[in-house]
Amino acid sequence: MTKEEYIKIAIDTMIKGDTDAAVDNMNAAIADGIDPAELLSEGYSAGIREVGDQFGKGRMFLPELMLAADAMKAVSEVVNAEVEKAGKSVEKRGVMVLATVQGDVHDIGKGIVASLIKTQGIDVIDMGRDVPAQAIIDKAVEVDADLIGTSALLTTTMGEMKVLEELLKSQDLKKKFKTLIGGAPVTERFAKRIGADAYGEDASEAVEKAMALLS
Ligand code: B12
Structure with a gap:
């Protein structure tokens, strides 16, 4: 099958919420030599965004x-395992603490960001979701x-990122840690406004920005 065909099926499996078909399609694509990260972002992520849009419209x-x-x-677990396999022998570059902010349980995108960043030799300590800003700092x-x-x-939870910046400043830790933010409603402009060091639109930009901040 062509990449476009795998993408079409990927979108369809998200709209139907069919885990087995979604995982089967990803496994078949990997066996066919398709880049799993690309299929994830062009197919599955597009599909789940469509579900989100339909949900938003009622x-x-x-x-x-x-x-x-x-x-x-389930699909991102398959991809994460693939991506992590590929990045085993990279030299260590730094340590990153990663979390979904307090009040927010969305963690699929964060999981993808974590596994891609790990491939670059950055140790990622993933604290999970709904994590208070002070716990992240600690x-x-x-x-x-x-x-x-x-x-x-x-x-409604983006504001927690501002809380984090303010806590870092008040505890004199702003210079010690670089901050990188992301997630669907977050923008470059918002990052600048709250004083975050960088914003990443997707997982590959997250990697790019993390590397730039560490160099
Ligand atoms: C899946 C989903 C859920 C799942 C989450 C499961 C999970 N374990 O994550 C469930 C069903 C639990 C859920 C619950 C809710 N959801 Co919801 N959800 C979604 C949906 C459809 C997809 C999110 C997703 O996984 N996308 C796929 C991933 C790959 O993309 P991503 O998360 O954007 O991540 C990428 C980038 O943003 C970036 N990135 C992400 N994190 C980071 C971090 C860093 C550091 C960097 C650099 C980059 C980065 O890289 C990622 C990979 O490319 C979105 C729709 C949407 N358009 O986003 C709605 C959406 C976010 N949800 C919404 C809502 C309203 C809710 C609920 C309030 C619904 C309810 N009535 O209960 C609850 C909230 C619960 C809570 N307190 O958090 C709204 C938010 C509206 C708003 N303006 O705030 C959306 C937009 C749907 C809509 N159109 O109404 N949701």
Whole structure:
């Protein structure tokens, strides 16, 4: 099959929330020599965004959103394993603490960011989701991190990124840790406004920005 055909099926499996078909399609594409990260972003991510849009318009409902999320999670686990296999022998470049901010349970994109960044020799300590800003800072101090990455998918939780910046400043830690932010509602402009060091639109830009911040 062509890449376009795999992409079309990927989108369709997200809309149907069909985990088995989604994983089968990804495995078949990998066996066919298709880049899994590209299929993830051009196919599955596009599909789940479509589900999100339909949900936003009231044409799809929470159970369908949850099915699509399960399918997306299963597919990203396949991709993460592939990507991590490829990046085993890279020299160590630094340590990053990564979390989805407090009040927010969206963690699929963050998981993809984590595995891609790991391939570049950056140790990623993934604290999970719904993590308070102070807990992120405490972890960064504990592990002597170079970089703090945060993810937010809700307009109502983006503000937690500003809270993090303010806490870093008030604890005189702003110069110690570089901050990188991302997630669907986050923008470059927002990053500048709150004083974050960088913004990454997707997982490959996250890698690019993380490397730039560490160099
Ligand atoms: C899947 C999903 C869910 C799943 C999440 C499962 C999980 N474990 O993550 C479930 C069903 C649980 C869910 C719940 C809710 N959701 Co929801 N969800 C989505 C959906 C459809 C897809 C998100 C996703 O996984 N995308 C795929 C990944 C690969 O993309 P991504 O997350 O954007 O990540 C990429 C980039 O953003 C970037 N990135 C991400 N993080 C980081 C971090 C760094 C450091 C960097 C550099 C880059 C980066 O790189 C990633 C990879 O390329 C979105 C729609 C959308 N357009 O985003 C809605 C969406 C985000 N959800 C929404 C809503 C409203 C909710 C709920 C409030 C619904 C409800 N009534 O309960 C709850 C909120 C619960 C909470 N407190 O967090 C809204 C938010 C609206 C808004 N303006 O804030 C959206 C936009 C849907 C919509 N159109 O209404 N959701």
